[in-house]
Amino acid sequence: MFEPPEPRSAPRVHAIAVDQLVKVYKTTRAVDGISFALEQGSITGLLGGNGAGKTTTIAMIMGLVMPTSGTVKVLGAEMPRERYQVLHKMNFESPYVDMPHRLTVRQNLKVFGRLYAVEDLNGRIAELAEQLDLTEFLDRPTGKLSAGQKTRVALAKALINSPQMLLLDEPTASLDPDTADWVRGRLERFRKERGATVLLASHNMAEVERLCERVIMMKRGRIEDDDTPRQLITRYGRETLEEVFLDIARGRGEAREAAQ
Amino acid sequence: MSAVSTSALTLSPHRIGAMVLRYLYLLRSSWTRLLELIYWPAVQLFVWGFLQFYIAQNSGFFARAAGVFIAAVLMWDVLFRGQLGFSVSFLEEMWSRNLSNLMISPLRPIEFVCALMIMSIIRLAIGMVPVTLLAIAFFDFNIYSLGFALAAFFMNLILTSWAVGIVVAGVLLRNGMGAESLAWTLMFVLMPLTCVYYPVSVLPDWLQAFAWALPPTYVFEGMRALVMQHVFRADLMLAAFALNVVYFGAGVIVFLQLLKSARRVGSLLQTGE
Numbered sequence: 212m213f214e215p216p217e218p219r220s221a222p223r224v225h226a227i228a229v230d231q232l233v234k235v236y237k238t239t240r241a242v243d244g245i246s247f248a249l250e251q252g253s254i255t256g257l258l259g260g261n262g263a264g265k266t267t268t269i270a271m272i273m274g275l276v277m278p279t280s281g282t283v284k285v286l287g288a289e290m291p292r293e294r295y296q297v298l299h300k301m302n303f304e305s306p307y308v309d310m311p312h313r314l315t316v317r318q319n320l321k322v323f324g325r326l327y328a329v330e331d332l333n334g335r336i337a338e339l340a341e342q343l344d345l346t347e348f349l350d351r352p353t354g355k356l357s358a359g360q361k362t363r364v365a366l367a368k369a370l371i372n373s374p375q376m377l378l379l380d381e382p383t384a385s386l387d388p389d390t391a392d393w394v395r396g397r398l399e400r401f402r403k404e405r406g407a408t409v410l411l412a413s414h415n416m417a418e419v420e421r422l423c424e425r426v427i428m429m430k431r432g433r434i435e436d437d438d439t440p441r442q443l444i445t446r447y448g449r450e451t452l453e454e455v456f457l458d459i460a461r462g463r464g465e466a467r468e469a470a471q
Numbered sequence: 472m473s474a475v476s477t478s479a480l481t482l483s484p485h486r487i488g489a490m491v492l493r494y495l496y497l498l499r500s501s502w503t504r505l506l507e508l509i510y511w512p513a514v515q516l517f518v519w520g521f522l523q524f525y526i527a528q529n530s531g532f533f534a535r536a537a538g539v540f541i542a543a544v545l546m547w548d549v550l551f552r553g554q555l556g557f558s559v560s561f562l563e564e565m566w567s568r569n570l571s572n573l574m575i576s577p578l579r580p581i582e583f584v585c586a587l588m589i590m591s592i593i594r595l596a597i598g599m600v601p602v603t604l605l606a607i608a609f610f611d612f613n614i615y616s617l618g619f620a621l622a623a624f625f626m627n628l629i630l631t632s633w634a635v636g637i638v639v640a641g642v643l644l645r646n647g648m649g650a651e652s653l654a655w656t657l658m659f660v661l662m663p664l665t666c667v668y669y670p671v672s673v674l675p676d677w678l679q680a681f682a683w684a685l686p687p688t689y690v691f692e693g694m695r696a697l698v699m700q701h702v703f704r705a706d707l708m709l710a711a712f713a714l715n716v717v718y719f720g721a722g723v724i725v726f727l728q729l730l731k732s733a734r735r736v737g738s739l740l741q742t743g744e
Contacts, residue, residue: 236737270740273575277734291734295481299577309568311493313500322496325489326576352500368572 224287226251226376226408227272232281234267234432241267243432244281249425251286251375254402254409256419256440258452259429260460265412268429269378272410273303285376297376299327304369305380306362312354316345316364319353320371327372339367343397359390366394370401377401379411383418391415395422416453426452428459435459482585486578490586494560495593508598512548516602519544520610538612539698540668545606545614546694547667548599549625550687551658553632554639556594557587558654561640565648574739580730584723587640588633595629620697623708624690630715631686632658637722641729647738666691686711686718 227249234242242264249255257265270276271283274291282289288296310319317336324332340346343363348356353364362382369377382398383391395418402409413419419426420440428436428443436443436459440452447455498504523540564570573583606612614621635657642650664678665687671679682688689711693704733739 234737241737266740267737270737275571275574275734275739276737277731295577295579298575301575303572303575305571307568308571310572311497311563311567311569314493314496318493318496322489322493323572323576325492326486326573326578328483328485328577 224251225249225284226253226286227410228282228284229268229272230282230284232268232271232283233279234264234271234276235279240432242271242278245429245432245434246281247427247434247437249408249410251408252402252406253425254411254423255425255427256423257410257412257427257429258414258416258419258456260414262431263429264432265429266380267432269303269380269410269412273301273378274298299372300375301378302327302369302372302374302376303378303380304365304382306358306365306382306384307380308365309361310353310364310368313352315350316340316353316356316367317349319364320367323368324371329372335371336367339370342400343367358385359387362386362390362394366397373405374407375405376408377410379409379413381413381415382411383413383415391418398422416451416456420452428456430459481579482582483577483579486582487585487589490578490583491589491593494563494586494590497563498594498597505597508552508594509601512545512552512598512602513605515544515548516541516606517609520606520612523610538610539695541606541610541612542614542617542694542698543667543691545599545603546624546628546690547662548602549595550628550632550661550665552595552598553591553629554636554658555654556591557633557636558639558643560587560590560594561636561643562651562654565643565651570644571739580727581723584637584640584726587636591633591636592629617697620693620703623705624694627686627690627708627711627715630712630719634715634718634722635661637719637726641726644726644733645729645736645738661685661687664688670695684714686714689714 225248227247229248230246232242232245233240245264245268257268259265267276271278272285272290274294277291284290286297286300288294314322320336320339321332324335329335336349340349343366345360345363345367348360348364353361356364366382369379379398383394386394398409399422401407409422411419411423424439426436426438426440426443427434438446443455444450444452447458449455449458519540523538564573603614606614617624639650639654639657642653664682665685666674666682667687671682671688671692674682689707693707693711696702696704696707
């Protein structure tokens with residue numbers, strides 16, 4: 212008797228799938244054949260020293276930079292070729308990217324809200340202002356705010372479309388410890404409420420240890436290690452992620468592996 | 472969020488409107504930007520207007536051709552200010568380090584260009600309408616009396632200004648702020664060739680071929696024919712329009728190629744010098 216085949220479950224789409232990714236600028240290999248995949252709803256830290264290739268990797272994930280070879284897929288769409296399938300589901304925050312200084316916070320959020328076709332935009336701005344303690348600054352020019360306040364505005368812009376995927380490039384750089392801790396708390400809350408995928412590039416080990424369930428360590432464009440913060444600390448026989456980072460940055464990880 | 476189109480060719484009035492709103496907020500917040508739009512065209516008008524008065528007093532020919540210099544300077548400002556309105560709005564994104572935010576948003580490049588074209592017209596209107604009123608008040612020259620011809624001149628000049636503005640924006644994307652001076656000076660390369668203040672016939676023969684390859688040349692010749700001989704040269708306007716279609720199309724292609732190249736070399740990340 213004919214038996215119908217078992218229904219196959221749809222192939223699982225990774226939030227981000229990077230395969231053999233290479234970026235060469237003239238003679239510099241900024242990213243050198245990296246591969247990784249992120250589950251939807253996960254929060255991952257991308258760690259590495261200056262020039263490790265973190266920012267270039269994030270830029271390729273966002274479609275800002277074209278890979279020399281290899282592929283990047285975001286929610287199943289190949290970047291940058293199919294970017295318009297997913298850009299409305301993503302957002303980005305970095306202290307190195309500003310928003311127009313002369314526009315008030317409310318005006319900036321209105322412009323970006325319209326670009327992302329946010330419904331009930333005024334309601335969304337009020338909601339974000341309350342969550343990020345921006346209500347009293349809403350009608351002040353963005354350029355007149357302090358660094359901490361500007362970071363909160365940038366975060367509001369990054370959350371305006373309730374993104375499924377949030378990319379953060381050193382989100383707490385140049386913030387005092389108290390404000391940085393506050394920002395981390397808001398990010399944790401957003402991820403829990405929205406179930407978003409977060410990829411965070413950072414130099415701040417404590418931040419990554421607190422927020423991330425997985426850490427990808429990069430050095431000279433390559434992935435040096437990839438595990439949970441706890442596993443990395445245990446495997447390297449260290450007390451903190453910062454010590455693991457220093458081991459990798461100074462090549463002691465390779466020496467340790469060679470000795471084993 | 473509402474349904475979102477995923478095609479690169481989609482034109483969303485909503486996103487174009489968002490960008491226009493962004494530039495209007497900026498203009499509203501800065502009286503110096505508004506003043507800058509008006510003051511230089513006004514200075515130009517007075518210099519050329521008084522020169523016209525002086526020459527007309529000493530030359531019967533120019534007395535008959537009253538207004539030809541004033542019309543020329545107003546037309547030149549449409550061309551130059553149209554391009555500047557386009558390029559400066561684009562530069563605002565680079566000055567404010569906001570370009571990456573836009574490039575990772577759903578805004579399509581072609582929508583960005585449309586917003587810049589709309590802003591070019593708005594900035595031009597803010598600057599030129601008061602100056603045309605000054606021309607009526609001080610020099611008894613009413614450019615609006617040119618009627619339909621004025622519309623044809625304006626359309627052709629603004630199309631050329633956008634074609635140049637689009638290429639400049641592409642070069643800025645690809646090469647960063649080091650290319651900023653192009654935005655301010657590129658149009659001046661065209662000034663002697665487009666024969667703003669003199670007929671094409673005064674150029675050497677070999678240079679005339681280059682002049683006739685530029686749409687504004689047809690407009691300035693047409694303007695002189697209208698003001699001095701009271702003849703509307705539709706043939707010149709059609710030739711200018713045909714050339715504009717070619718240059719505008721080429722400008723869009725060059726812009727998209729430069730944007731692609733900017734993604735390749737990573738200059739969308741670093742938009743400084």
